[in-house]
Amino acid sequence: MDIPRYWRLKNQRYHLEGSVCQNCGHQSFPSRPLCPQCKSKDLKSVRFNGKGIVYSYTILYQTSERYEGYVPYVVALIDLEDGPRITAQLTDVDLNQVKIGMPVEMVIRKYFEEGETGPIVYGYKFRPVFSKQDLTEPPIK
Amino acid sequence: MQSVMKSVLPVGIVGYGAYIPRYRIKATEIANLWRGEQAGNQLPVKQKSVPGPDEDTITMSIEAAQNALKRAEIDPRLIRAVWIGSESHPYAVKPSGTVVAQALGITPATTGGDFEFACKAGTEAMQAAFGIVGSGMAGYALAIGMDTAQGRPGDALEYTAAAGGAAFIMGPAENALAVLEGSFSYVTDTPDFFRRNYQKYPEHGNRFTGDPAYFHHIRSAATTIMEQLYLKPEDFSHVVFHQPNKKFPVKIARELGFSEAQYSTGLLSTEIGNTYAGSSILGLTAILDGAKAGDRILLVSFGSGAGSDAFCFKLTERITDVRDKTLKTADYVQRSAFVNYSMYARLRAKIRKS
Numbered sequence: 010m011d012i013p014r015y016w017r018l019k020n021q022r023y024h025l026e027g028s029v030c031q032n033c034g035h036q037s038f039p040s041r042p043l044c045p046q047c048k049s050k051d052l053k054s055v056r057f058n059g060k061g062i063v064y065s066y067t068i069l070y071q072t073s074e075r076y077e078g079y080v081p082y083v084v085a086l087i088d089l090e091d092g093p094r095i096t097a098q099l100t101d102v103d104l105n106q107v108k109i110g111m112p113v114e115m116v117i118r119k120y121f122e123e124g125e126t127g128p129i130v131y132g133y134k135f136r137p138v139f140s141k142q143d144l145t146e147p148p149i150k
Numbered sequence: 151m152q153s154v155m156k157s158v159l160p161v162g163i164v165g166y167g168a169y170i171p172r173y174r175i176k177a178t179e180i181a182n183l184w185r186g187e188q189a190g191n192q193l194p195v196k197q198k199s200v201p202g203p204d205e206d207t208i209t210m211s212i213e214a215a216q217n218a219l220k221r222a223e224i225d226p227r228l229i230r231a232v233w234i235g236s237e238s239h240p241y242a243v244k245p246s247g248t249v250v251a252q253a254l255g256i257t258p259a260t261t262g263g264d265f266e267f268a269c270k271a272g273t274e275a276m277q278a279a280f281g282i283v284g285s286g287m288a289g290y291a292l293a294i295g296m297d298t299a300q301g302r303p304g305d306a307l308e309y310t311a312a313a314g315g316a317a318f319i320m321g322p323a324e325n326a327l328a329v330l331e332g333s334f335s336y337v338t339d340t341p342d343f344f345r346r347n348y349q350k351y352p353e354h355g356n357r358f359t360g361d362p363a364y365f366h367h368i369r370s371a372a373t374t375i376m377e378q379l380y381l382k383p384e385d386f387s388h389v390v391f392h393q394p395n396k397k398f399p400v401k402i403a404r405e406l407g408f409s410e411a412q413y414s415t416g417l418l419s420t421e422i423g424n425t426y427a428g429s430s431i432l433g434l435t436a437i438l439d440g441a442k443a444g445d446r447i448l449l450v451s452f453g454s455g456a457g458s459d460a461f462c463f464k465l466t467e468r469i470t471d472v473r474d475k476t477l478k479t480a481d482y483v484q485r486s487a488f489v490n491y492s493m494y495a496r497l498r499a500k501i502r503k504s
Contacts, residue, residue, distance in 0.1 A: 024253075079203050116209075117209055117212045117253050118204035119205070119209060120204075129206075129241065131208065131209065
């Protein structure tokens, strides 16, 4: 079991907490102790707002046992409205509905259960923006 | 002496939010599998909601509570209780409220506990939340009723056991969108429906769940609260009861003297099924989405075991200011992706792999 790690990552996973370099402004997700751009150690935690658009995506058919329940599922590169490009699973979406440029928003969902007896791990995923209903196709940027 | 419950300080609902998953299964799809040529016989609902593969009481509670926070317009750290009523808490030991409070930014100065009382676990949490705010111990309290209910394959409950629920933030009456005029709870030892330890599906007493259980408890709670508050059915703009199907809430509404115009807005079971701890309170959110200042609402839940909680609310001007701040219950009801029984069996973990 990886309990200390799940506990340590809760702000990252529940609040999309990353870091921003106080020297050059570079944003990172997950947060980093050292700026990858200017090597400054002066970084501050920041919570991104969870809105973004799909930069690109792939469909997974073979995966580890933990994620078997979701197969086939989509993992996307998402350009955050107020932050960097991140990787996340898409949820509440049909495979033929996913498009590059699709606006998405963060939701908190279950990642996996660690076996029959271990902890249940939750965190961010993204779904098509649910502004009113998703009866209508989301606008393509 | 059966007297109505009132808090020391005036209290009310300052924020509310709903959540229903996007998946649905039609009752006819279930009936076709189990009933053969009798599939066309009367079914309790048209369709029911089904949780996605990554949804449970915790994730759905988070979204409903986020909606409630948007309407409450308060700093989440002012909330001193996170109480979730459900019969489908993901953990047997570890409160769902711990994850929800962390995800909402309420931690750490809060209480957090799980409530369990079959389909009235949510209103049980609401009673307690009104109490802690009404006593002055807490400024605000969050009460949630949420479920991913399971019905045994082929059982009558499989047609209705659904997923969804609602969240309410209780606070001082001066900030409320709905002021609590009084509440009343009525509980007896009536084993109409229960689930023993380590059992996946509940047992129920078939028709016994009707007269001695559902109807007796709702009737007793509803008539007592109305008598004690000197109110009659015509004094209410809307009424909402626990809705395990369509027939039961309509029958009790008519018996108590309410009209279709009063009970129809909060009656969602035909579209989403029975969301257990979320059932009557999701109906309340649908009413709040459309009601106006001055409207009076009667909410009466029912939980097997058995008991009912009755609440009388009067709406304030604030309802029109905040209801559009987030998604409405109808948005979630209308969002629907239909699945067949195979996908339903997969989503509800009814397929044994080992």
